[in-house]
Amino acid sequence: MSQQRPGSVMAAIWLLVALVVLSGLTAVLSVVFKDDLIDAWATSESASSSVEPPSFVPVAFTLFIVLALLAGVLVMFFRDGVNWARLALTALGVMMGIATLAGLRVHPPTLFWALAVAALVVDAGVVGFLWHKDTRAFCAPHAIEADTRP
Numbered sequence: 001m002s003q004q005r006p007g008s009v010m011a012a013i014w015l016l017v018a019l020v021v022l023s024g025l026t027a028v029l030s031v032v033f034k035d036d037l038i039d040a041w042a043t044s045e046s047a048s049s050s051v052e053p054p055s056f057v058p059v060a061f062t063l064f065i066v067l068a069l070l071a072g073v074l075v076m077f078f079r080d081g082v083n084w085a086r087l088a089l090t091a092l093g094v095m096m097g098i099a100t101l102a103g104l105r106v107h108p109p110t111l112f113w114a115l116a117v118a119a120l121v122v123d124a125g126v127v128g129f130l131w132h133k134d135t136r137a138f139c140a141p142h143a144i145e146a147d148t149r150p
Contacts, residue, residue: 005079006138012129013079015122016071016089019096022119023064026112030060033109041106063099067092083139086130093127
């Protein structure tokens with residue numbers, strides 16, 4: 001592609017990389033602090049509950065792997081200005097925000113709160129840069145080309 005990538009596109013890509021790194025760090029820390037996560041979950045449940053404690057580690061690693069692979073594939077298209085990749089990355093960012101907020105409802109340890117807040121800020125930055133006017137203009141020629149094909 002001969003068109004120069006705007007700064008907003010590069011910022012969105014780098015923030016996506018940061019989001020993947022934060023997700024990986026959270027997955028690793030879920031192994032290290034597995035007992036703390038289970039204890040935090042248990043205190044939010046009633047004492048008479050017969051529900052087994054959830055396993056946080058597989059969920060954290062599955063979420064990390066899916067995020068990393070999907071973001072990697074979508075960024076390959078997005079950096080070339082493909083509009084549907086921008087829209088898919090937006091959806092991925094929104095879903096990651098929802099997943100992060102869902103993780104906070106079990107009242108995790110303070111370290112996980114800090115990582116979640118950082119991830120939500122980065123996530124908002126990603127979505128913001130994906131919808132920046134320069135990013136939309138960068139992806140617009142491809143959307144128009146797709147509409148005019150026979």
